[in-house]
Amino acid sequence: MIHRPSPYRQPISEIDLHGYIDGELSAQRRAEVDAYLAAHPDQAARLAAYGSLTLSLHTLYGDGVGGANRTIDSLTADLDRALRRRRMAHRLARVAVAVLVVATGAAVASGVHDRFRQAEDRFLAFTRQATEAHVLFAGNKPVPSDAALDEETAVVTWLSQRLTGVPVRAPDLQAFGYELSVERILPSPGGPAAQLMYESRKSEEPITLFIGKSRDMKPTAFTFVQNDDLSIFYWQEGPFAYSLAGNLDRMELLTLAEEVNAQLVALPPVPKPMVQRPAGESGRAAAEAPPPSVHGKTVGAVPAAAGASTVLGGGLVRPVSNTLDTTTRGIVPEAAKKPAVKAGQGDAEGADAPKPGVTPAPKSEIEAAKKTS
């Protein structure tokens, strides 16, 4: 039987060797380390030495904790009582979270929900959203669009400008063989979030980066969640919350997560986008304003042949007859709607479409104008 290396097969690193003795490797990676150790007796001996170090640690400190200590026992009892009180209060909150998950959960396997329900994490909603987006879109590759390649920084730049006033660029993962292939804005519990999909020439499996607004501006460590084959890291840094998901080995995904974090934190601001929203709009209008680049990009790029479809940021084609929620609707380019109207896809859409020769404007502004007239 021929052994075909996986697309992500990488040289065995120091980290892998330690992960091996600490039980941190996936089954596949463990098998690879097994093979490596069989071929490298010197490394195997070194690992054995680490193993015996660990055993000695237990011999040295593992057994006794010293004699009884009354002060410590009494403090432990106090802490126990305090924790039980706390837990009662917490149980109510957990019920609320479970209700929320059940109420909003739709297309994702229940395993993901269970996982997050257990996690009780404050990123719960954000990460669930990211996972759903990954699961939904990862197997559904969009038609490649030249337009998508023109301004690959656009969506993140727009989002970061809106959230923080400081535009940043999308992380560049080309050094790891990943190309940015899709970018779009999706609704998330904390407002709009950027979804960036990266694809590798070496692999069928894309990875998805989700960037939204940090809830409390507090940086956190990388938190790891595994659901079947899907690995997810999420964390907060600066003004943003991130979630990186992919069918990758944990260590591989971590490397990418650290790279993303390093780039987004260290990056100097880039010049403002070419197309700017007019100043002085209300907060709600801003929330529904289309990302300027997507706007500009798609107007020129989508031919009338798009027919009864709208084209979202990265070129994902969706039927117009789908019910789009507010935020998604906000980024549908007006020019892309027009063919849909011609095809007789609903009067409401037609009423909102801009007249020929008029600069396309966001739906919210048109609605506002309608109400006043």
Added chain:
Amino acid sequence: MPDTGPTLTLHVAALRRYANALEGNRTEADDLVQECLARAIARTKAWSEIRNVRAYLFTILHNLHIDRLSRGRTAGISVPLESVEHRLTTKPAQEEGLQIRDLQRALRVLPDDYRKAVLLVGLEGMSYQEAATTLGVPIGTVMSRLSRGRETLRQLMTKDAHAKLRVVK
């Protein structure tokens, strides 16, 4: 129900064991654990966000440990390996448990951050993620400290053993 009753008692036993390994002194260690528990009790109002009681207790313990170091109460200063090599290799032990004692001495000269990573993962059996949460550093940092810590310990002990062989001859 996790983390109360017997489970909490186990956590506290682990805290004592770990503090002892960290401080190298049982009295100091229990002192540290008492202070840690007192602080944890005082903070239970903020516990709604705490998912992992064990990691949280260890985090408090670490912060206290660092406070003490900065107050200069203990001598846990990191020194380069080269400057302590001679100290480690001059006293050949003659009894059983020789390697264990070597390990104890090697641990004492290991930089604090490395020692914590080695002890949390090796002695307390924490996952890398749990150790990262406990120490408040990215998981990658835990992994590199663990790897450097173990390698430093191994080298210290190998050198120790070689020195003894020479003495025996």
